[in-house]
Amino acid sequence: MSEDMPGIAARTWAQVADRFPNYDLVTPETPSFVCLTGECPVHCCKRFSVSLGERERDRLAAVHGIAPGEFLEMVDGEPLAMPLAQPFLLARREGRCVLLRDDLLCGVHQGRPDACRLYPHFVLFFERETARPNHADTEGMRAAMHAALTGEFDAMPYVPLLVRHRECPGFVGPAYGERDWRALFAETARLQYADGAPGWPE
Numbered sequence: 199m200s201e202d203m204p205g206i207a208a209r210t211w212a213q214v215a216d217r218f219p220n221y222d223l224v225t226p227e228t229p230s231f232v233c234l235t236g237e238c239p240v241h242c243c244k245r246f247s248v249s250l251g252e253r254e255r256d257r258l259a260a261v262h263g264i265a266p267g268e269f270l271e272m273v274d275g276e277p278l279a280m281p282l283a284q285p286f287l288l289a290r291r292e293g294r295c296v297l298l299r300d301d302l303l304c305g306v307h308q309g310r311p312d313a314c315r316l317y318p319h320f321v322l323f324f325e326r327e328t329a330r331p332n333h334a335d336t337e338g339m340r341a342a343m344h345a346a347l348t349g350e351f352d353a354m355p356y357v358p359l360l361v362r363h364r365e366c367p368g369f370v371g372p373a374y375g376e377r378d379w380r381a382l383f384a385e386t387a388r389l390q391y392a393d394g395a396p397g398w399p400e
């Protein structure tokens with residue numbers, strides 16, 4: 199019997215899992231994610247800094263009608279900008295994102311950065327022969343996602359794996375099931391790598 203995508207993913211994850219101790223593979227059998235929000239003992243909006251790019255900065259400002267100076271880390275009146283693809287940082291005050299409301303819900307849910315939409319899921323890509331990670335060949339990653347979602351595994355240049363951050367305690371729902379797992383897999387990869395580019399597999 200030929201292997202299916204969850205089978206390929208499980209075999210590849212067995213090769214690389216030791217190098218990613220903070221992550222677990224997400225399969226159709228994984229309990230689904232339900233954000234615990236105010237009940238969460240970890241609360242990612244307090245624990246982690248969030249980086250974002252220009253497109254996300256502009257979206258957040260436009261959707262919520264607030265100036266970037268109100269939500270970005272600033273230095274001498276200018277946004278702190280690092281030489282990275284996601285150069286800006288959401289401002290933090292008193293150990294939490296400045297946009298987190300007092301009721302511990304996001305104050306900008308509709309326009310929140312992609313990192314907040316992604317979390318706690320991520321897609322990682324690995325070369326098929328060597329299981330080395332790849333995060334630079336965008337066209338190859340797009341082709342890999344298309345192949346993974348259509349079952350054309352012979353044309354899959356990398357193995358894409360849907361993983362979750364272990365620190366998030368929100369995996370308490372019913373198992374994803376095949377259909378929801380595939381939708382989550384595609385949406386996570388699109389958010390993480392497409393950066394607004396059209397043509398990513400849905």
Ligand code: SF4
Binds near residue numbers: 232235317367
């Ligand atoms: S750590 Fe997970 S469950 Fe907790 S607030 Fe963040 S996303 Fe929700």
Ligand code: SF4
Binds near residue numbers: 307314
């Ligand atoms: S923008 Fe919203 S979801 Fe993102 S860290 Fe801030 S409060 Fe949390």
